[in-house]
Amino acid sequence: MSGILARPADGTTPPDRAYPMTRDLTCPLAPPPGLHTARAESPVGRVRIWNGTTPWLITRHADQRALLVDPRVSNDDHEPGFPYVNAHRAAIAHATPPLITNTDAPEHTRLRRMVNAPFLVKRIEAMRPAIQKIVDDLIDTMLDGPKPADLLTALALPVPSLVIAELLGVPYADHDFFQSNSNLVLDSDASADEARRASGALTGYLDTLLGEKLTAPGEDVLSGMGRRVTAGEMTRTEAVHMGVAMLIAGHETTATMISLGTLALLQHPDQLALLRDDDDPRTVAGAVDELLRYLTIVQTGVRRVAKEDISIGDQVIRAGDGIIFDLAAANWDPEAFPEADRLDLRRPARTHQAFGYGPHQCLGQSLARLELQVVYGTLYRRVPTLTLAAPLDQLAFDHTGTTYGVRCLPVTW
Amino acid sequence: MSMRVELDEPKCVASGQCVMAAPEVFDQREEDGVAIVLDDGPAPELHDGVREAAAICPAAAIHLVER
Numbered sequence: 001m002s003g004i005l006a007r008p009a010d011g012t013t014p015p016d017r018a019y020p021m022t023r024d025l026t027c028p029l030a031p032p033p034g035l036h037t038a039r040a041e042s043p044v045g046r047v048r049i050w051n052g053t054t055p056w057l058i059t060r061h062a063d064q065r066a067l068l069v070d071p072r073v074s075n076d077d078h079e080p081g082f083p084y085v086n087a088h089r090a091a092i093a094h095a096t097p098p099l100i101t102n103t104d105a106p107e108h109t110r111l112r113r114m115v116n117a118p119f120l121v122k123r124i125e126a127m128r129p130a131i132q133k134i135v136d137d138l139i140d141t142m143l144d145g146p147k148p149a150d151l152l153t154a155l156a157l158p159v160p161s162l163v164i165a166e167l168l169g170v171p172y173a174d175h176d177f178f179q180s181n182s183n184l185v186l187d188s189d190a191s192a193d194e195a196r197r198a199s200g201a202l203t204g205y206l207d208t209l210l211g212e213k214l215t216a217p218g219e220d221v222l223s224g225m226g227r228r229v230t231a232g233e234m235t236r237t238e239a240v241h242m243g244v245a246m247l248i249a250g251h252e253t254t255a256t257m258i259s260l261g262t263l264a265l266l267q268h269p270d271q272l273a274l275l276r277d278d279d280d281p282r283t284v285a286g287a288v289d290e291l292l293r294y295l296t297i298v299q300t301g302v303r304r305v306a307k308e309d310i311s312i313g314d315q316v317i318r319a320g321d322g323i324i325f326d327l328a329a330a331n332w333d334p335e336a337f338p339e340a341d342r343l344d345l346r347r348p349a350r351t352h353q354a355f356g357y358g359p360h361q362c363l364g365q366s367l368a369r370l371e372l373q374v375v376y377g378t379l380y381r382r383v384p385t386l387t388l389a390a391p392l393d394q395l396a397f398d399h400t401g402t403t404y405g406v407r408c409l410p411v412t413w
Numbered sequence: 414m415s416m417r418v419e420l421d422e423p424k425c426v427a428s429g430q431c432v433m434a435a436p437e438v439f440d441q442r443e444e445d446g447v448a449i450v451l452d453d454g455p456a457p458e459l460h461d462g463v464r465e466a467a468a469i470c471p472a473a474a475i476h477l478v479e480r
């Protein structure tokens with residue numbers, strides 16, 4: 001209660017509340033405890049970010065839902081008050097062309113409908129057998145190899161990269177090239193130069209491949225974008241850029257959910273048993289959403305800026321103010337999810353905001369869900385003796401990236 | 414209890430969440446994924462799925478009139 005009394009008269013947060021917040025290292029799977037204090041004391045309150053500015057932090061599930069569909073809340077990162085994630089993002093904002101990630105309706109709607117066709121729920125579902133084969137083959141290889149194995153390199157990283165290769169229409173013969181370069185882009189041990197070279201190699205590769213698809217189109221995403229390029233709806237550069245963006249947005253995130261999800265399940269053997277013993281697709285699908293909620297791996301918050309004054313609760317967010325939506329804060333909001341700190345694979349978790357909310361909600365969510373359903377539905381059944389091969393307190397977590405993940409996950413069986 | 418399903422099409426961001434929640438009532442247009450209402454007066458046994466669809470629609474584009 002003293003926290004509430006200590007609030008300044010204007011209701012804003014004390015200026016020392018820094019964002020992003022730090023986690024409790026003894027509880028590595030839980031969000032930073034400061035988020036719960038913020039939600040309880042000032043659910044619409046100010047925080048200080050890297051550049052010294054004090055955008056609003058929104059921590060309640062219901063407030064996030066209301067604001068993230070509010071047309072006065074904008075994703076235009078050319079606005080001076082936009083709360084950039086870091087100096088790099090601030091520096092490139094003005095050089096970045098209009099994309100689905102930095103526009104508002106109606107432009108956003110137009111751009112997004114352009115890239116949507118391959119992500120139709122039915123089309124994604126049709127990829128299930130192909131994804132099952134990718135996962136089965138990788139598990140076969142892991143089981144034939146030495147113990148312990150690093151689950152990240154054996155399964156978590158290759159699954160999304162091979163699936164995106166499949167989605168884009170990368171021929172099988174090029175999968176190794178595609179995978180090693182996309183790993184380099186994500187590798188925190190790679191130098192900035194190596195990462196840039198790898199990303200350049202992928203861009204060049206996708207451009208050449210798009211050229212081939214223009215003459216011999218198939219049913220894949222690149223061919224689909226190729227048809228739009230031919231029809232003059234999209235430029236070739238935009239199409240290639242979108243291909244690279246899908247790879248970047250879908251690789252590390254999905255990989256992290258595979259590794260961190262497995263770690264969470266190994267820490268909760270009763271929940272793991274549920275998933276291992278019940279192969280009802282609804283159980284597996286429910287487990288995926290609960291793990292997405294519980295882990296909420298996107299840790300830097302969804303960033304927006306107010307275009308007009310907005311009253312919310314007893315606060316007024318002024319036009320030009322930055323707004324940060326911490327997704328873990330919403331997903332651990334006890335008003336939305338009772339006993340939110342409990343991993344409970346049977347709870348209805350479908351309204352979680354791990355993919356964000358509003359028009360920018362994750363484009364790849366159906367694909368990510370499918371990949372996770374196949375992995376979680378297969379790995380623990382095929383390797384029922386799977387265990388961690390290192391103590392929890394020796395695992396290294398990524399506290400600074402966009403997604404909160406584990407850098408290496410040694411497992412044995 | 415009767416239910417009428419209304420879709421605010423310009424708002425729809427084609428996420429397909431409604432199709433996952435209530436495939437009997439929603440589908441997606443082939444070319445751009447925009448939602449289609451297959452049945453705007455769904456039978457009572459479909460109401461739970463439709464309510465879930467309205468709750469998870471990221472664009473708040475599904476309105477239900479229940480009486």
Ligand code: HEM
Binds near residue numbers: 101302360
């Ligand atoms: C478990 C895995 C994933 C998580 C947790 C995740 C999370 C997110 C979140 C939180 C956003 C919202 C950002 C915002 O509102 O500003 C987002 C947007 C996006 N995601 Fe994902 N994502 C995942 C997988 C994927 C995959 C597999 C793809 C593509 C193949 C993808 C492509 C995108 C794109 C293109 C956007 C931008 C959409 C827009 O701004 O309209 N994501 N994702």
Ligand code: SF4
Binds near residue numbers: 420426431432466
């Ligand atoms: S859930 Fe909403 S945004 Fe997504 S397709 Fe259905 S109506 Fe459109």
